[in-house]
Every structure is written in structure tokens, then in C-alpha cells.
Amino acid sequence: DTGVSQDPRHKITKRGQNVTFRCDPISEHNRLYWYRQTLGQGPEFLTYFQNEAQLEKSRLLSDRFSAERPKGSFSTLEIQRTEQGDSAMYLCAVPVLYNEQFFGPGTRLTVL
Amino acid sequence: DQQVKQNSPSLSVQEGRISILNCDYTNSMFDYFLWYKKYPAEGPTFLISISSIKDKNEDGRFTVFLNKSAKHLSLHIVPSQPGDSAVYFCAATSTNAGKSTFGDGTTLTVKP
Numbered sequence: 001d002t003g004v005s006q007d008p009r010h011k012i013t014k015r016g017q018n019v020t021f022r023c024d025p026i027s028e029h030n031r032l033y034w035y036r037q038t039l040g041q042g043p044e045f046l047t048y049f050q051n052e053a054q055l056e057k058s059r060l061l062s063d064r065f066s067a068e069r070p071k072g073s074f075s076t077l078e079i080q081r082t083e084q085g086d087s088a089m090y091l092c093a094v095p096v097l098y099n100e101q102f103f104g105p106g107t108r109l110t111v112l
Numbered sequence: 113d114q115q116v117k118q119n120s121p122s123l124s125v126q127e128g129r130i131s132i133l134n135c136d137y138t139n140s141m142f143d144y145f146l147w148y149k150k151y152p153a154e155g156p157t158f159l160i161s162i163s164s165i166k167d168k169n170e171d172g173r174f175t176v177f178l179n180k181s182a183k184h185l186s187l188h189i190v191p192s193q194p195g196d197s198a199v200y201f202c203a204a205t206s207t208n209a210g211k212s213t214f215g216d217g218t219t220l221t222v223k224p
Contacts, residue, residue: 043201
């Protein structure tokens, strides 16, 4: 069975604060992906993990962003010193079938 | 440079008629193409896909057509139903790349 939970579902923060999001697949998946979606755009790839190893990072992932997957199961995405431009939906996904991905419900971040 | 483009931000059709959503891509390395459907406050849900070795894939009311020479794909929904109203994203990937590149979506409205 495939499923992904994300926590929190919504986060409102002030500019300059740090935030952390969590992604929990309900079953084991070797790979785990993070995407970001802003209003009027499609999801944009941020990074992905193969087990614990972070194998690719997008240019979108500035040095204020860090992601981890310590035990190859859940993953966290942290944003330090948030900026208003970080406001977006952050999506976590796991692979299913061939190249298809199962997405979680996302965390909507609003930076005031 | 946007590698996957959906040039129609919105489409409105009458219930029972055909919906045709279009997508163009520029990267010749893409060899697998997907359509996702997204409702508000949810993550994208996989709908249908097609490998570059095929030119058509059908699943119930949904058919995806691929024209490799034109770097164009389309999603046909027949007959359209009000429950099909959602944002549809076209996505493309290279085999074993894992990550997908998404278009900006087309909002489909099916009127009863």
C-alpha cells in the first residue's frame, strides 16, 4: 500500500524564522523526492534521496535549505532564515510503478 | 528555460463532450511522459503515462497521445464529467532519472 503523510499541513511564519517539515511514507521506498509548487506553476524538483543518501539537489535549493533522511524512511526539509519568496506548497513524493510518483498532501508555507 | 509547457492555462467543456489538454516539451532526453490531476489542498495524483516507444496509451475514459517528432503530447478525456474538473499537469522524465519536470498546469472545468 502506498501513502505519504506530511506534517504540518500548514505553516505560517515570520520572515527570518526557521521552519522544518516532515514527510512520512507509510511503506518502505528506496527513493524519496521533494518538490516545491508556487501559485500558478507546476511542482519544481528540489532534491531526492536514495535511502539515506541525498543524490541530487536542484539549483532552487539555496544554502538556507537542508534536507535529511536519517534512517532511509521519513525525511525532513528545513528552511533557515525564511524569506517571503519561500512561500509555497512543499510536496513530498515516493516512486510507484515505473516513473510515476505518489505525492503527499503537501505543506503550505506562508512567510509573512 | 521551461522544458515542459502547457500553453492553455484553462479549458472549459460541457459534460459529455471531449476534453483535450495539450503539452509540449523541448528536451529530447525525455522518454517517459505522465499526466497528473490535482484538486485544491491535495498533492498531485497520477492519472496516466506513456513511454516514448508508444504513440498512444488508453485507460478507460483517458487516452494520452504522443507525437515524438513534434515533441507534443495530449490527454483526451471522453466523455468528460463534472468530477474531472481539476488542474491537470503534464510531466516528463528520463528513464532512471527519477525526478519529473512539470508543466504549469491546465485548469479544466466541466460544466453540467
